[in-house]
Amino acid sequence: MTLDVPRIQTQVAELLLEYGIPSAAIGVLHDGKVVEFAVGVKDVETGEAATIDTVYQCGSMTKTWTALAFMQLVDEGRVDLDEPVRTYLPGFRVGDLEASAMVTPRHLLYHTSGIEEAYGDPGEDDDVYERMVANIADAPQVSPLGHTHGYSAALGYAILARILEVIDGKRWDDIMRDRLFDPMGLTSTGSWREQVDGTRAATGHLIRSLDEGPIVTPVDYLQRAFGPGGNITSTIREVLAMAYVLLNEGTAPNGQRIVSAESIREMMRSRVPVPDRYMFGPQWALGLIVCDWHGETVYATDGSTIGQNARLRILPDSNTAIAMLTNGGPQERFYRKVFNEILVDLGTVTIPDLPIPNPTLHLDLSRYEGVYERPGARFEVSADSGTLRLTLVLDPMQAEFLQKPDRINYELLPVSQTHFLMPPADPLEDTQTVAIYDFTDGAARYLHTNCRVHPRSG
Known part of the structure; x- marks a missing residue:
């Protein structure tokens, strides 16, 4: 594996400071060999260094x-x-x-x-x-x-x-241990906060401004309801063990068969389209996101808790997986920069850029205008001087904690008749993508962003 780890570590340290993320543990699995390293601190208040043995919250990576x-x-x-x-x-x-x-x-x-x-x-x-x-x-x-x-x-x-x-006939936590963690030889992966060794756990952080810097999250774990969809904790090496199973037809690094090769193929090949196809990928498989990187199929599984973030990309054509666990973020620009540095070193395909807006498109803006919402999320789309604008309505308590207004306005730049770029309204934000689609009744019925769908309510 031709990976210049010292150079990448230095770059990661600089990027952590730039984006206000306390630490990152990064691992690469390539042709069966693992390289792993950690940069930064587990907790900004203690200053204790993160290591490759630090346990992070994996969020929705749990779903895989x-x-x-x-x-x-x-x-x-x-x-x-x-x-x-x-x-x-x-x-x-x-x-x-x-x-x-x-x-x-x-x-x-x-x-x-x-x-x-x-x-x-x-x-x-x-x-x-x-x-x-x-x-x-x-x-x-x-x-x-x-x-x-x-x-x-x-x-x-x-x-x-x-x-x-x-x-x-047993609880989900015990099933995960008996069916996956123990057979795979994983000793640092758990499904419930009570299983985490507190001396090894990363503390989650949020950032409200670069001047203030990262602060310890007020919510140090997700509710147990999120367990099967978001509560697994792990180390960077043990996340790569799961990637190994996906890359090696269901067999773990210790040689144990976890699932059949046919089940791995089914997980990867059985798919549905994703309306907002640009931010993560155009399709969703069984527990995996399907990405198109310049014509190469790449599988993804990500997760976030309130102050921690996990990313995993699996490149079957290159027999490669890259994982990153952080106790801050998520920051799309940070992930892209770090992973692309690694991918270039490995000589593999890199992450494609977001699409470019098409200023020649002529849209009937009235078809997009309206309110799209679900409990806890409200988007108001309106037309202003020939431009579509989106207003994100935040919960007042969330807005107060994040020191943001409870209504944040964005411009929507059309990429197609159904897809838009949404440039950031704050330096800490990333450019997002939005799909507004399904014109069965004349006006759009749904708004899809960050993988979530929101029906028209008005």
């Missing part, structure tokens, strides 16, 4: 782990991805009759169930996923079943976890 465990049930013939959830959870019900009867595990893995995250407060006890399933009996549809991709932060994978619990 849960998908792997679920595919073991498929291998065993105990579940079918296309059978209704009711086959395994007979009392399963949501507000929509069709979704209640027809939603399948594949829908949940794809994020196409359309079910709103209306699971209430299921608590922190061992029955949390059973309670979540019970609590959604009247949950409405954000969109019709299978109609569009719309990311489910917690609920979709909690339902998958409940199927695992019913079939295995």
